[in-house]
Amino acid sequence: MNVDKKNVVTALVNRIKKANPVNIETAFLTDYMPPDKIKYEGIKDSYTPTVLAIFKDHSDVYEVELNDNFAAQKYRLLTSYAKMKNGDFHLVIPSKYLNSAKSFFNENNIHAKIIHFATKD
Numbered sequence: 001m002n003v004d005k006k007n008v009v010t011a012l013v014n015r016i017k018k019a020n021p022v023n024i025e026t027a028f029l030t031d032y033m034p035p036d037k038i039k040y041e042g043i044k045d046s047y048t049p050t051v052l053a054i055f056k057d058h059s060d061v062y063e064v065e066l067n068d069n070f071a072a073q074k075y076r077l078l079t080s081y082a083k084m085k086n087g088d089f090h091l092v093i094p095s096k097y098l099n100s101a102k103s104f105f106n107e108n109n110i111h112a113k114i115i116h117f118a119t120k121d
Helices: 005-017 072-084 095-107
Strands: 023-025 051-054 059-064 089-094 113-117
Touching: 005 023, 005 051, 005 059, 005 113, 059 072, 072 089, 089 095, 095 113
Parallel strands: 059 089, 089 113
Antiparallel strands: 023 051, 051 059
8 A cells, every 4th residue: 555645744734733833834735834944054955844843832843754765864954953943853654664764763873753653565
């Protein structure tokens, strides 16, 4: 079964709404504004998170990945941004990639909270 990113984002946004954020930003759903690209001086690449949840005292960054092609520089940048905003970086992945994601983050010394979901394949 192919997992559709828009469906995952819809479920994620519904979960985030329960925490009463001030704002939610995502480019994947039409009722929301997209988050800005995140870029730091000295780093040539910029990344737009899948979802940005903005609360009164912090912002959380969510990145949905449907495969195990993990990107260290991207996650470091998103983690740094979340930390700067007193929040957390969350990687949202199919459960079948949970162990490889944990290993990847440990090997690359990246702090992330992992949210995983079951698939039928």
